[in-house]
Amino acid sequence: MRPAASAWIALAIVLVVAPGVLGVASRTRALLTRRRGAPVLQSYYDLLKLLRRGSVLSDTTSRVFRAAPVCLVASTLLAGAVIPLDGRAALIRFPGDVVALVYALAFGRFLLVLAALDTGSSFEGMGASREVTVASIVELGLFLSFGTLAALTKTSSLSGMLGAPLAAAWPTGSPAILMTAVGLFALMLAECTRVPVDDPATHLELTMIHEVMILDHSGPDLALILYSSALELSIIAAIIVTLLAPRGDMPVAVSLAVLAAGLLATGVAIGIVEATVARLRLPKIPLYLASAASLGLFSLVLVLWSSP
Numbered sequence: 001m002r003p004a005a006s007a008w009i010a011l012a013i014v015l016v017v018a019p020g021v022l023g024v025a026s027r028t029r030a031l032l033t034r035r036r037g038a039p040v041l042q043s044y045y046d047l048l049k050l051l052r053r054g055s056v057l058s059d060t061t062s063r064v065f066r067a068a069p070v071c072l073v074a075s076t077l078l079a080g081a082v083i084p085l086d087g088r089a090a091l092i093r094f095p096g097d098v099v100a101l102v103y104a105l106a107f108g109r110f111l112l113v114l115a116a117l118d119t120g121s122s123f124e125g126m127g128a129s130r131e132v133t134v135a136s137i138v139e140l141g142l143f144l145s146f147g148t149l150a151a152l153t154k155t156s157s158l159s160g161m162l163g164a165p166l167a168a169a170w171p172t173g174s175p176a177i178l179m180t181a182v183g184l185f186a187l188m189l190a191e192c193t194r195v196p197v198d199d200p201a202t203h204l205e206l207t208m209i210h211e212v213m214i215l216d217h218s219g220p221d222l223a224l225i226l227y228s229s230a231l232e233l234s235i236i237a238a239i240i241v242t243l244l245a246p247r248g249d250m251p252v253a254v255s256l257a258v259l260a261a262g263l264l265a266t267g268v269a270i271g272i273v274e275a276t277v278a279r280l281r282l283p284k285i286p287l288y289l290a291s292a293a294s295l296g297l298f299s300l301v302l303v304l305w306s307s308p
Helices: 003-032 042-052 063-081 097-118 122-153 164-191 219-244 252-276 282-306
Strands: none
Touching: 003 042, 003 063, 003 219, 003 252, 042 219, 063 097, 063 219, 097 122, 097 219, 122 164, 122 282, 164 219, 164 252, 164 282, 219 252
């Protein structure tokens, strides 16, 4: 199978499995806390229900508010296209495409923040301010983590960082790679508004972050935002899966199976965290983010120190 074909199939797997990852996380959390909980496919049911409903738009909003959900999904898809989801080569690849990945995700967040401010609500403005504060530290951590992979693989392209060069670097760089994977998992929980930074299952006015910004969205617009959030989580989870199990030398079928299994395993890991860790108070969140970003910094120092 040609790399381009396997890349398309891998992207399709991520697109289909993304809502299911949230369902697995929710189901795992329910089982560990001895609750009945929602079925694994509940996320799919919710998206279909929202798609069948109409959207209610405020008279104070402009075209920015209407365009934000569509542009958010488009930017997230672009981020997925520059990642070698099949473990070999991305659909879009060029030197320095790691910068495109980080800022494709940032662009979608920027539009969502603009949409929140466009409502004229001070409450949503508060949520937008919190979102930007969290994102500023998360982006630093992402760049430090990818800097570690660039130093290990001697390349600035994600197709090299997460492809065959990563598998070749594993025997000597495994401590730094494992540290990077843990840091990325912690950053993923913050980027995708999961516990311990935020909890999409609760609506507490004084502690909400991401949920505040989308209170005025409804119907298909809300479905696009929720799906984009699930897709972003799955994209970052795919990077973590590739770090823990480099798939550059695996047969295509095995590589795709590892990707699907790894995404579902990430959902289980998220559920375990949400069942065992309490949500942090807002003053503690910057410390959590700084700790997660520091793992990327430590791994980068370790690689640079040990390199000849």
